[in-house]
Amino acid sequence: MASTDLLLTFNAGSSTVKIGIFATEGTEATRIGKGVIDFRAEPLSLSLTKGPQIIEMPLKAEVTEDLHGVIDETLALLADHFDMTATRAAGHRVVHGGDRFTRAIALDAAATDAVDALTPLAPLHQPQALRFIRALKHLKPHLVQTASFDTAFHATQDDLIRRFAIPRALHDEGIKRYGFHGLSYKFIAGELRRKAPHAAKVVVAHLGSGASLCALDEGVSRDCSMGFSTLDGIPMATRTGWLDPGVILHLADQRKQSFEEIEDLLYHRSGLLGVSGISADTRDLLKDDRPQARQAIDLFTLRIAGEIGRMAATLNGLDTLVFTAGIGEHQSEIRAGVAKRSSWLGLAIDEKANAANDFTISTRKSRIAAHVIATDEEQVIADEALSILRGG
Ligand SMILES: Nc1ncnc2c1ncn2[C@@H]1O[C@H](COP(=O)(O)OP(=O)(O)O)[C@@H](O)[C@H]1O
Ligand SMILES: CC(=O)OP(=O)(O)O
């Protein structure tokens, strides 16, 4: 690659696609811009950040199943602000790598099909990543494309942790816990090595629209609250989190709900939205005085604190708690609520530091250190893509 080639990253989440624009030099990928397309917004727009500038650009293309128009227009808008002719590669976040992909890969046609074969395990996320992979293959066939998997970071977990109490044959067929948000946890593990090198038994709470917790032992994943699918663990913006499987049997049998109705309920109508009946966004709920808004937030913090306790058991101890992602990085009220419910662990929060989103938000006397760290999944995708390009 020439000295200042560009590398694009695509992080297809449940509701947004986050685009990273990176300049690469040697083994370093440095972010020079970012774009966000929020598929919940109407009209659709690309929000582009370049240095201190934030530019909102409406997208005029029709939203088709393959998204070719939207992606073509997005690339054209990026080209107005960056020298896109220098783009050599595109790295993608792919949520599910199953047992097969335990590290980042270069995407050829066969690998793309293998990623597609995992779509039933992540029906909300995998198709969106694949649309971007296939559209770029069509629109920019010269680009090298890579995939970085959310599940890969958790390949270090013990067989015992990954097991559901179901017949062994099903486990052997892949019905087991995988863990998600691995790119975020990999980034946080790296930040902890630099900023809190003594942190050993750590729980990281990735609280975004999708949310999970991860138990890290010396930077290695030992447990994750999301298991087989992105529905598991704590309640999320619109997803249930863990749910008595008897509820699903009841809906199917007694209420004759179809597969589609149940899927929609679990992924889109539950979580903070379902409990509050008001909004899926904690920013709205925290401003709302109605008791059902308060209750949705309380259930969220209760379940997060419950997972912290469970993970302390997995780790056989706990010395550090980290908050990250949209809610974890910005919402001091949620962090305070979680901390209050975790005070039995000896966690005490400094109100001022917490309100200021400081790096360290625990008091000097707290038995557990608590930090706020901004995550950067795109940086991990860029680093992994660059490593593949360089033959790593
Ligand atoms: N200041 C903030 N900026 C952005 N998101 C915020 C902020 N405060 C709270 N949030 C919450 O974080 C969510 C987005 O988090 P993010 O990690 O970007 O999630 P995702 O990648 O799953 O879309 C929003 O839906 C919102 O509920
Ligand atoms: C795995 C997952 O839930 O991702 P997101 O938070 O981006 O929806």
Ligand SMILES: [Mg+2]
């Ligand atoms: Mg996300």
